[in-house]
Amino acid sequence: MRFFIEFSYNGSNYHGWQRQPSQTSIQERFEDCISKILSSNISLTAAGRTDTGVHAKKMFAHFDYDKEFDCLKTIHQLNSFLPNDIGVRNIFRVNDDDHARFSALSRTYRYLLINRKDPFMQKRAYLLKNKLDIKKMNEACKYLLSNDNFKSFSKSKTDVKTYICDIQEASWTQVDDNTFIFKIKANRFLRNMVRAIVGTLIEVGQNIITIDQFNDVILSKNRAKAGYSVPAHGLYLTDVEYDIN
Structure with missing residues (x-):
């Protein structure tokens, strides 16, 4: 059973x-x-x-x-x-053939970012004091929905067979003056993928790269072209969906 x-x-x-x-x-x-x-x-x-x-x-x-x-x-x-x-x-x-990993229809992650030091959020959110342009970051997110090969955001040394992922949602929300949440939903994720995406979107928000250059990063299929991986402690798996009775 x-x-x-x-x-x-x-x-x-x-x-x-x-x-x-x-x-x-x-x-x-x-x-x-x-x-x-x-x-x-x-x-x-x-x-x-x-x-x-x-x-x-x-x-x-x-x-x-x-x-x-x-x-x-x-x-x-x-x-x-x-x-x-x-x-x-x-x-x-x-059912005996239901599988926690392979039967999952989607997974949703959220990344928590704060721009003011908060002792209660230590190891629970990423502290980034730089100002961010959330509007530009959300514009760049549209390229996550229109592409499906995310090798640029995958850990370099991995035995994954395919880099294809179906991203269904990707957006930033400003909760208050100091708190920002990135939400992303897909059928599957590559190793280190969300953290690399967030790091690259931060570069868009800091005007280090343009929105179109973000798309160029995706199309390059080259991890070296993408931004840094943000710290793990701001990342949360928030949902896994199944079609199980």
Whole structure:
């Protein structure tokens, strides 16, 4: 039988989702805990593999288990035993061929940017004191919707088979005088893609490159042409969509 888990985490204290040989990961903590509770060696497959320091407000993973169990009780047990920076919202039965990663229709990320120092947002938002032209940045975002090859924003050394992604939404919102949020939704994302996009859009907002030059960066399919990767701690996975009954 296959089950989905919906959960969230603050990634500040972890070296990403995926198990690491000598570093603490969210997957390691989660699998160790649920394996003890269910008295079985449980392996979790997540909707995505977030990098070191990246947060998730809504993440899904699936696991296989051959016995009936009380989902609500298990949620309570997990939330009691897991660290405070990992929280479980739901566990539910799905079809045996439903897959947390491959059945996902879309994923949505948000990047949080502030331009004034805030002690309460440390490790939760990227502090950038430079003034930004949000209007220009949103104009540049239109090129993200009209292109589909994003090799320019992918980590250089990767074994990915295709750089094609269908970006459905991409925009900046100014929440208040000091807070800006970038939202991007796509069927899939490349390694480091969102952070590289944000860094390059910041260059548009600072008039380092023009809107058309942003498109040239995409068309170049060359990571060296794109801007810097912004810090991981401002990035949040906020939604994963499925067509699952």
